[in-house]
Amino acid sequence: MSATSAAWLARHLGYVPADAALFERALTHRSAASAHNERLEFLGDAVLNLVVAAELYERFPEADEGALSRLRASLVSGSPLARVALHWQLGEALRLGSGELKTGGFRRESILADALEAVCGALYLDAGLERARPLILQLLAPALEPLVASDALKDAKTRLQEWLQARGAPLPRYTLEQVSGESHEQHFTVRCDTVEPVASAVGEGSSRRRAEQIAAQKVLERVSG
């Protein structure tokens, strides 16, 4: 069976493991053998969580903690992970006990999601976080890329800029109109102007960035109707 896990790794990640037995174990359900994947799943859950958290932290610099947590949950909970596992045909490389085989365990969401986590744990042990990270992001791409590309999750300034660029229009201008309050409790007022079409709106917030986002959102609503 080790050919199967090694073949899966080679085919889908182009990865040749230093310790092939680790990946054999990652793809072994507890119903199949005593050397099963539950400890690797424990580790892999944490690896996946960090890789996703760091990626979202970097890709969504304007998102607050609540938005980041919601985005992460939409990626690393059971169903999305199971869909990712199905995408990569992980079920075909899984070792299951005869009972699970008969009842279609290789299609069960929890078994697939757990196995994907275990593979991430094995990648971490085999390669270290820095080398494992791009491989894990590659595995997650079917779930991560649509999320990152979706307009709803881009910040308002980016969406406004892209809307104008798509029309060959000049970029918007942001002007800091007012700063009030004491040094650590400041309040910012920013104006956003576009020239083509002509539009203008004011945003307020506890940081200059947030005030800009709010102004951009208002302008976007006006120009895009």
Added chain:
Amino acid sequence: MSATSAAWLARHLGYVPADAALFERALTHRSAASAHNERLEFLGDAVLNLVVAAELYERFPEADEGALSRLRASLVSGSPLARVALHWQLGEALRLGSGELKTGGFRRESILADALEAVCGALYLDAGLERARPLILQLLAPALEPLVASDALKDAKTRLQEWLQARGAPLPRYTLEQVSGESHEQHFTVRCDTVEPVASAVGEGSSRRRAEQIAAQKVLERVSG
């Protein structure tokens, strides 16, 4: 205030950050400024989780997924983290708004635990996981070391070995007595013998290791009364 976070890092971790502003932010509660620590806390929670998961995975090779999860929860939940933060006097380096200052926010468990997580996030961004890991383990040592040292969490083979060594007695001997069942559903029977004092017990399980642990546990109960 940046002197405070830099001084705290230097005093307790001997660490000089590449990006001091990152640590200033990590120690800034949302009540104090708009550049607060909530996004870093989101990231740091995942960093801490992985560092602890990997450490437990390595230190407790016999622990199953359930035991590892319980151990981790006993370390990375709010109260233990707050105690760790208190140990390192993190409250003294915290920046809080005037309201939180008046009501003793620098002693509040959630604020302390969140700030500790944010520091872990900043260490990860500033140094990368491999360099951040020993620093984070150093921070966690007040909670981690007692856990690792506690007899209750060591596996039975280790405890039996230490009990015998403390008495200058020879190490126990494990003999595989029987293996039954088909290749992926095998059942193991192992005997454990000690000579000083003379004791013997048999353990059974789905792996040789587990059978040895059970036999060791029985012998330990007999010899240590």
